[in-house]
Amino acid sequence: MSAGRTLELICPAGTPAAFRAAIDAGAHAVYCGFDDETNARNFPGLNFSRDEMAEAIKYAGRHGAKTLIAINTFPRAGASRLWSSAVDDAMRLGADAVILADLGLLDYASRRHPALRLHLSVQAAAANADAIAFYARSFGVKRVVLPRVLTVQEIAAINRDIEIETEVFIFGGLCVMAEGRCSLSSYATGKSPNMNGACSPASHVVYREEGGELVSRLGGFAIHRVAAGQAAPYPTLCKGCFQAGDYRGHVFEDPASLDAASLIPALAKAGVTALKIEGRQRSRAYTEAVVRSFRRALDAHAEGRPIPASELRDLTEGQQTTSGAYRKTWR
Amino acid sequence: MSNERTIPHFPRVGALVLRFAPLAPLSLAGASLAASLGRRHPRLFSRLGEQAGKKFLIDPIDLPFVFLLAPRTGSPGLRALRRGEAGVWDARIAGPLAAMLGMVHGVFDGDALFFSRDLIIEGDTGAVLALRNAIDNEEIDLTREAVAMLGPLESMAANPVRQLAALVGRWSGVAVTRIEREWPE
Amino acid sequence: MEQKKFTLTVGPLQFNWPADAFSDFYARVADEAPVDRVVIGESVCSKRAPFYANRIPDAIERLQRGGKSVVLSSLILVTLERERRAARDLFAQAEHEVEIDDLTLMNYVKPETVFSIGPMVNVYNEATLAFLAGKGARRFCLPPELPFASVEVLAAAAAKCGAASELWAYGRIPLAISGRCYHARAHGLTKDSCQFVCARDADGLTTRTLDGVDFLAINGVQTLSHKYCNLIGDLDRLAKAGVTGLRLSPHSGDFTGVCRAFADAASGAVSPREGLLRVRRAAPEAAFSDGFLFGDFGAAPLAGA
Numbered sequence: 001m002s003a004g005r006t007l008e009l010i011c012p013a014g015t016p017a018a019f020r021a022a023i024d025a026g027a028h029a030v031y032c033g034f035d036d037e038t039n040a041r042n043f044p045g046l047n048f049s050r051d052e053m054a055e056a057i058k059y060a061g062r063h064g065a066k067t068l069i070a071i072n073t074f075p076r077a078g079a080s081r082l083w084s085s086a087v088d089d090a091m092r093l094g095a096d097a098v099i100l101a102d103l104g105l106l107d108y109a110s111r112r113h114p115a116l117r118l119h120l121s122v123q124a125a126a127a128n129a130d131a132i133a134f135y136a137r138s139f140g141v142k143r144v145v146l147p148r149v150l151t152v153q154e155i156a157a158i159n160r161d162i163e164i165e166t167e168v169f170i171f172g173g174l175c176v177m178a179e180g181r182c183s184l185s186s187y188a189t190g191k192s193p194n195m196n197g198a199c200s201p202a203s204h205v206v207y208r209e210e211g212g213e214l215v216s217r218l219g220g221f222a223i224h225r226v227a228a229g230q231a232a233p234y235p236t237l238c239k240g241c242f243q244a245g246d247y248r249g250h251v252f253e254d255p256a257s258l259d260a261a262s263l264i265p266a267l268a269k270a271g272v273t274a275l276k277i278e279g280r281q282r283s284r285a286y287t288e289a290v291v292r293s294f295r296r297a298l299d300a301h302a303e304g305r306p307i308p309a310s311e312l313r314d315l316t317e318g319q320q321t322t323s324g325a326y327r328k329t330w331r
Numbered sequence: 332m333s334n335e336r337t338i339p340h341f342p343r344v345g346a347l348v349l350r351f352a353p354l355a356p357l358s359l360a361g362a363s364l365a366a367s368l369g370r371r372h373p374r375l376f377s378r379l380g381e382q383a384g385k386k387f388l389i390d391p392i393d394l395p396f397v398f399l400l401a402p403r404t405g406s407p408g409l410r411a412l413r414r415g416e417a418g419v420w421d422a423r424i425a426g427p428l429a430a431m432l433g434m435v436h437g438v439f440d441g442d443a444l445f446f447s448r449d450l451i452i453e454g455d456t457g458a459v460l461a462l463r464n465a466i467d468n469e470e471i472d473l474t475r476e477a478v479a480m481l482g483p484l485e486s487m488a489a490n491p492v493r494q495l496a497a498l499v500g501r502w503s504g505v506a507v508t509r510i511e512r513e514w515p516e
Numbered sequence: 517m518e519q520k521k522f523t524l525t526v527g528p529l530q531f532n533w534p535a536d537a538f539s540d541f542y543a544r545v546a547d548e549a550p551v552d553r554v555v556i557g558e559s560v561c562s563k564r565a566p567f568y569a570n571r572i573p574d575a576i577e578r579l580q581r582g583g584k585s586v587v588l589s590s591l592i593l594v595t596l597e598r599e600r601r602a603a604r605d606l607f608a609q610a611e612h613e614v615e616i617d618d619l620t621l622m623n624y625v626k627p628e629t630v631f632s633i634g635p636m637v638n639v640y641n642e643a644t645l646a647f648l649a650g651k652g653a654r655r656f657c658l659p660p661e662l663p664f665a666s667v668e669v670l671a672a673a674a675a676k677c678g679a680a681s682e683l684w685a686y687g688r689i690p691l692a693i694s695g696r697c698y699h700a701r702a703h704g705l706t707k708d709s710c711q712f713v714c715a716r717d718a719d720g721l722t723t724r725t726l727d728g729v730d731f732l733a734i735n736g737v738q739t740l741s742h743k744y745c746n747l748i749g750d751l752d753r754l755a756k757a758g759v760t761g762l763r764l765s766p767h768s769g770d771f772t773g774v775c776r777a778f779a780d781a782a783s784g785a786v787s788p789r790e791g792l793l794r795v796r797r798a799a800p801e802a803a804f805s806d807g808f809l810f811g812d813f814g815a816a817p818l819a820g821a
Binding site: 077 | 592593594595596597599600603604618619620621622623624636638640641642643644645646647648659660661662665666669670673689691692693694695696697698700701702703706707708721722723724725726727728729731732734739741807808811812813814815
């Protein structure tokens with residue numbers, strides 16, 4: 001095998017401790033958000049104050065790594081100031097890029113801060129070359145995070161047609177719906193990823209033992225029933241067990257996580273610039289283990305060695321992994 | 332981080348002995364640990380936000396008692412109680428002591444423990460999540476916290492206690508102390 | 517009597533109906549439904565389009581004879597090359613307005629293009645609305661998950677831009693779109709070999725929780741609410757907020773009856789209560805909700821019903 005192109009490893013951090021763990025484990029860049037509804041992982045106890053963000057950016061800088069700030073929810077009508085000031089602060093604190101999804105906010109950032117590097121969030125669901133061209137032309141977006149609905153072949157085709165960089169998810173929680181275009185969570189709970197930065201929020205989750213089974217409900221809707229001892233998925237709506245006609249089971253997706261480590265060479269060949277690990281809501285133990293493992297895989301790929309077998313199954317939802325939409329049979 | 336994970340349980344004989352132990356000293360230690368944590372980790376409480384007012388039942392299923400944690404900013408409390416006498420709580424976190432210590436010390440990932448059912452959560456899931464995230468960020472080392480409680484004796488006790496903790500950890504497979512990783516400041 | 521005037525729009529048919537049912541439906545809408553605009557064309561799955569594509573010209577002609585203005589719909593999720601081509605072709609004609617439901621299509625808009633923004637485009641705030649209006653959008657069907665407070669702000673923002681604001685007022689609400697086909701999956705098939713099993717469910721396949729509660733409905737690659745949005749009791753509030761249009765999404769059964777009920781309630785000819793009774797009669801199987809706008813969560817039952 002010949003030496004591959006060097007791919008950038010983009011790693012999640014929900015806390016300053018996880019941020020440092022990611023950098024120390026070999027992240028090329030870390031993405032994170034402010035502690036409010038401007039980012040799509042607006043979970044209790046998570047994220048960065050302005051001061052913590054400033055420190056994190058300095059820490060990354062000292063280690064030659066980049067900081068990308070996700071401001072990737074859709075500003076609430078009448079309250080856009082919270083979001084535009086997050087963009088202003090990202091610029092002021094020296095972020096290497098901001099990850100945005102909303103047209104209005106992209107417009108604001110590109111006019112107000114022409115020097116600020118813009119990445120298009122997966123929440124914008126730009127799933128083809130024409131959509132990407134529109135964002136690149138309108139706002140000078142430099143990189144697009146591709147939605148998790150595409151096959152490797154489709155990603156290669158997109159890269160042939162566009163002039164900006166692409167970033168794809170390589171590991172972690174898997175949205176089965178086009179991201180940024182899903183209201184399942186707000187249908188059940190009133191809280192949505194787009195508006196509140198929370199999908200299937202913990203505040204609406206209830207676990208109960210019923211007749212030897214663990215039942216998890218979200219907003220009162222039963223999402224799973226598992227026997228004692230079985231792996232217990234978090235009640236994310238699209239990974240739930242339902243009855244549709246004669247079919248009873250995971251109507252949308254099994255409670256599995258994405259692990260596309262084996263596809264690293266194919267993704268590199270498809271022209272992808274950066275690989276992204278999901279999991280800003282996870283612990284620093286997760287960050288440390290996953291980042292270290294993928295950095296090893298990327299180094300192996302760059303040196304033309306085979307990708308080491310994955311060792312991360314325990315960390316995944318349902319303790320199962322899938323290569324998701326990257327293979328066409330997933331559909 | 333270990334992946335071939337089997338969570339050790341607290342030895343049954345030990346649990347049996349502890350069943351008859353008085354809880355007052357444990358509660359006393361808990362109270363001063365909580366107070367000390369409050370002083371040394373103020374960010375823990377700012378991260379908890381409004382969830383700091385909740386009551387958490389920490390239930391190490393391999394021990395004959397439980398802890399009631401009330402983080403309340405300013406006056407945090409940690410009380411040891413007999414199982415079944417815990418009264419009112421907002422959220423319960425149950426699992427082997429080793430799983431809990433491992434999570435606090437950054438050896439285990441909380442979600443992974445939950446996926447594998449080593450950890451069970453009841454009640455206010457949002458509060459549990461906040462607590463988990465806040466503790467995770469503090470990089471707490473309970474051995475170091477315990478030593479810190481000794482006040483002026485801290486410098487004398489620090490090294491022997493840490494060595495002892497490391498020894499216990501190796502012997503039992505329980506992460507009683509944080510894995511040392513030097514953060515370049 | 518207070519005059520409440522909304523432009524009534526029939527949204528694109530979301531389901532996979534046989535070609536004859538498709539033609540019959542649009543003939544009835546053309547002849548019997550007191551609506552102003554009809555959006556027509558495939559928006560959910562491009563694999564369905566060939567089955568009725570040759571019926572569309574006749575349907576359009578009949579709708580126009582019935583005095584309706586016809587708008588061409590577009591796919592919610594454009595990924596394949598042929599889907600991009602089809603989307604581009606929509607802008608090669610200048611006869612009909614195009615409804616953009618995926619920002620992909622913004623890449624083809626020319627200064628003279630007449631277009632509107634569909635409910636699946638993320639217009640959550642005034643800045644986004646103003647940006648799209650600046651590119652030429654004349655009408656916005658707002659995202660169905662918006663709360664009323666946001667609708668009030670956005671209706672005013674649209675008026676300021678000289679654009680119309682429309683709300684999803686009737687029908688199962690589109691909640692998500694995917695690359696994967698759930699109908700195929702529920703039948704042990706994949707999208708590529710789907711055998712068009714989605715055609716078996718004229719209004720989508722209800723998906724129940726393991727507690728036996730009706731919750732969602734799957735429609736091929738799309739996921740809908742089980743409940744039908746129904747804003748007929750809320751028209752006063754919507755008019756006051758400056759909303760100028762209502763979207764009625766096609767379902768099987770007496771859909772033109774639903775259209776008539778909305779038209780009469782909108783004009784003040786019948787009370788909201790009477791309007792609701794008539795919609796219930798026209799769709800006796802449906803459970804209604806206005807939760808996204810007025811409840812704590814989307815599936816919340818009709819307030820005050």
